Amino acid sequence: MTKYLEYQLKEIKDTYLSYLGPPFNEKDFSPPRPNTTALSLPSAATRLELWRGLENRARLAQNQRAYSVLLAAVRELARSTLCPYLQTSLLHFCTGLDGLLGSISGLMTTLGYALPPPSAVSVGGSDGELQEPRRDGFWILRELQSWLWRSAKDFNRLKKRLRAH
Amino acid sequence: MANLVTSLCCVVLAAVVVAYAQKRSQLVGRIQYERMGSDVTMQCGSLDNDASVSWKVNGTDIKARHRLEGPRLLLTQVDLGHNGLYSCFQNPHGERRDTINLRIGTAPREPTVTCRSNTYPKGFYCSWHQQHSTYIPTEFEVDVHHNQRALEVQRDPVHKNRCHVRFPEVFSSFPYRVNVTAINDLGRASAAISFEESNIVKPDPPERVVATPIPNNVRRLEVTWNSPSTWPDVDNFPLKYFLRYRPLIRDQWQHVELSDSTSHTITDAYAGKEYIIQVAAKDTEIGTWSDWSVAVHATPWIEEPKQITSTTEADPVIETKPSPAPASVEPHLGEAPAGGANRPLSISSTLVLGVLLLLFM
Numbered sequence: 351m352t353k354y355l356e357y358q359l360k361e362i363k364d365t366y367l368s369y370l371g372p373p374f375n376e377k378d379f380s381p382p383r384p385n386t387t388a389l390s391l392p393s394a395a396t397r398l399e400l401w402r403g404l405e406n407r408a409r410l411a412q413n414q415r416a417y418s419v420l421l422a423a424v425r426e427l428a429r430s431t432l433c434p435y436l437q438t439s440l441l442h443f444c445t446g447l448d449g450l451l452g453s454i455s456g457l458m459t460t461l462g463y464a465l466p467p468p469s470a471v472s473v474g475g476s477d478g479e480l481q482e483p484r485r486d487g488f489w490i491l492r493e494l495q496s497w498l499w500r501s502a503k504d505f506n507r508l509k510k511r512l513r514a515h
Numbered sequence: 516m517a518n519l520v521t522s523l524c525c526v527v528l529a530a531v532v533v534a535y536a537q538k539r540s541q542l543v544g545r546i547q548y549e550r551m552g553s554d555v556t557m558q559c560g561s562l563d564n565d566a567s568v569s570w571k572v573n574g575t576d577i578k579a580r581h582r583l584e585g586p587r588l589l590l591t592q593v594d595l596g597h598n599g600l601y602s603c604f605q606n607p608h609g610e611r612r613d614t615i616n617l618r619i620g621t622a623p624r625e626p627t628v629t630c631r632s633n634t635y636p637k638g639f640y641c642s643w644h645q646q647h648s649t650y651i652p653t654e655f656e657v658d659v660h661h662n663q664r665a666l667e668v669q670r671d672p673v674h675k676n677r678c679h680v681r682f683p684e685v686f687s688s689f690p691y692r693v694n695v696t697a698i699n700d701l702g703r704a705s706a707a708i709s710f711e712e713s714n715i716v717k718p719d720p721p722e723r724v725v726a727t728p729i730p731n732n733v734r735r736l737e738v739t740w741n742s743p744s745t746w747p748d749v750d751n752f753p754l755k756y757f758l759r760y761r762p763l764i765r766d767q768w769q770h771v772e773l774s775d776s777t778s779h780t781i782t783d784a785y786a787g788k789e790y791i792i793q794v795a796a797k798d799t800e801i802g803t804w805s806d807w808s809v810a811v812h813a814t815p816w817i818e819e820p821k822q823i824t825s826t827t828e829a830d831p832v833i834e835t836k837p838s839p840a841p842a843s844v845e846p847h848l849g850e851a852p853a854g855g856a857n858r859p860l861s862i863s864s865t866l867v868l869g870v871l872l873l874l875f876m
Contacts, residue, residue, distance in 0.1 A: 395687040398636055402751060492688045499713060500686040502800050507751055 391423065391489060392416040394496035406511060407463045409504050410454060415466065416497050417451045423490045544600050544614035548651050548700035551619050555590045559603035560613040562586040567606040572599040593619050595650060620651030622702030628695045630708065633805075635716045635798060637747050638681040642674070643695045643706070653699040662689040687712050716802025718754060719743035721777075721794045726813035733786035736760075736813050739778040740794050743805070754796045757804060762788040763812075774799065789814045 392415060404412070421444060428440035455465055549555045559568045566586045570577055579597060582589040590597055601615045624647060632639035643655065657678050659666040664683070671677035694707040721740040729735045738758060742749045753775050759768040762785050773779055784790055793807040 393688070395684045395689070398682070398685050401685060489688075496686050496688045499800050503686075503752065506753060506799070510750065 390419070391493045392419050392497070394493065394500040406461065406508055407458075409508060410458050410461075410463060411466065413497075413501055413504055414451065414454045414458060417447060417454065420490065420494050420497060421447045421451060423486075424494070427487050427490055544602075544616035546616045546618060548618050548620060549593055550701055551594060551621050551650075552592055555593050555597070555617070557588045557590075557601055557603075557615050557617065558613075559586040559588070559605075562605065562612060568603045568612065569606060569609070570601055570603050572601050574600075574602075577601075593617075595619050618651050620649045620699065620701060621647070623649050623653050623697035623699055623704045625704045625706040626655065626695050626697050628693060628706050628708050630691075630693055630710060630715050632682075632712075632716045632802075633719045633743070633745050634747055635718075635802070636682055636685045636752060638679055639691075639715055640671070640677055640679045641693050641695070642677045644676055645697060649697075649699055649701070651699050651701070653697050656696045656698060658694050660692045660694075661687070666691075682712065685712070713801035716798050718796045718798065718802075718805045719745045720805045720808040721756060721796050722808070724792065724794050724808045724811050726790070726792050726811045728813060728816035729780070730816055733815050733817065734782060734784050736781040736784050736790060736792070736815055737778065738781065738792055738794070738811075740808065741777060743796060746796075753799050755799050757795045757797070758792065759794075759807075760784075760790050760792040762790055764788065784815045786815055787817050 392412075394416070424440055424444050424447060428437050428444065431437045431440060458465055547555075547557065557570075559566070559570075562568065562585075564585045568583075568586050570581075570583070570588050577588075580591060582591075586603070588601065588603070597617060597619055599617060601617055602611055603613050604610060605612050623645060626643040626645055628641060628643040630639050630641040641657065641659075643657075645653065655676065657668050657670075659668055659680050661683060666680050666683060669679045671679060688711075690709045690711050692707060692709045694705055696703055696705040720743060722743055724738065724740040726736050726738045729737055738760075740756070742754055746752070746754065755772065755774045756777070758771045758773065758779055760781055761768045769783075771779060781790070781792075790813055791810050792813065793810050795807050796805045797803065
């Protein structure tokens with residue numbers, strides 16, 4: 351199962367990399383991270399000891415929660431984009447992300463872990479809209495990149511732990 | 516009474532020590548750093564403007580162009596040749612009044628800074644250097660920031676121009692900013708670099724690469740290696756490897772990429788040819804490939820040429836070594852064939868075998 355996830359992850363990563371075009375990819379461009387109240391993104395960053403010590407359930411749950419939020423964020427980004435090509439690409443990307451999310455949820459169910467209740471996931475303001483689409487878009491994709499990188503390591507660890515049992 | 520005497524002795528001793536220290540610093544000289552190409556003024560102690568002094572450098576007369584103005588010595592457009600210990604002597608009695616160690620140099624320029632993590636996810640190190648020498652002692656200050664927080668920087672105990680930083684967290688989206696300032700008596704200059712955690716990861720090359728021939732396989736070589744010992748957690752942060760090999764007689768390399776495996780069997784080696792083999796490593800997700808490992812040489816197994824005898828029984832053959840091999844590899848030829856008389860070879864068969872070997876070259 352985790353091998354399948356890793357494969358999907360790679361596909362999504364490649365799709366994403368073909369995206370790092372304008373307007374998000376200017377050299378050394380790093381806008382200030384939006385205030386958490388305006389744009390709440392799940393951070394992939396974690397202390398090493400905490401990450402190592404994560405139980406399988408918690409590890410999967412963190413991934414599941416992160417991609418739920420990020421999926422909603424990318425959908426919102428697609429909605430607020432004016433460029434049709436970019437919009438199509440982002441929506442296509444969302445399909446992949448949705449697939450990944452489905453796989454994670456499926457794995458959790460298979461392992462007997464309860465899925466979190468499907469709460470209203472919103473990244474933007476109270477109406478779900480992004481306050482500053484360009485800056486927010488940058489951070490959504492940046493955090494997504496970190497999560498994809500982290501997930502590969504998460505799944506590798508899960509694979510080893512599940513094999514050991 | 517005894518206490519008074521002891522205290523008095525201590526005071527006298529202290530005075531003697533201070534006087535000696537002062538005299539000693541006069542002999543050794545206070546250091547005066549001056550910019551290359553500038554005009555320099557050296558002041559003889561705290562003498563009045565109408566004082567008359569004479570100067571010597573390193574005990575000899577000053578040969579460079581200079582001017583005297585009372586207690587001051589003036590040098591113009593100084594260069595490294597002006598370095599030295601300058602002493603001034605008050606006229607007419609010639610008492611030494613001051614000693615100045617003149618050191619000519621330049622202000623520092625922006626250092627060049629690079630950072631790398633070969634111990635991911637533990638930490639990273641940064642090194643810096645000056646493109647041009649300043650000729651005078653120059654120190655460096657380093658500060659590292661991440662997500663608006665200053666990180667603790669450990670200076671390397673051995674390498675003066677290196678420091679170590681632990682990663683405060685992993686999988687971070689925030690860049691790190693490293694600022695190095697070069698400081699000396701003539702000025703300061705800073706350089707800063709910014710990078711993301713994932714971009715600076717570069718493992719050390721794989722270690723203990725060993726290539727061995729496989730008995731009875733003329734086209735195979737088995738290669739094994741170890742992950743670099745500096746990589747702290749190969750279970751949770753696995754490495755993938757890149758192996759390249761070529762026969763010595765060819766220039767073109769063949770490449771194989773391997774995930775999570777520290778061995779590989781080459782199956783398409785040219786029989787009888789010596790090969791050169793190297794391996795590189797990379798984190799499975801991020802960063803760049805390591806440098807190539809130390810090269811190892813190996814030759815695939817060659818069948819032992821049989822000794823021609825008049826009897827049909829096979830005599831034990833004499834073992835010979837092929838081309839010289841480095842210490843890490845011990846190519847060995849096949850053992851004496853088992854079973855004694857099972858494979859008697861005629862002269863014509865030997866010739867056919869020799870021709871076949873030639874064809875493979």
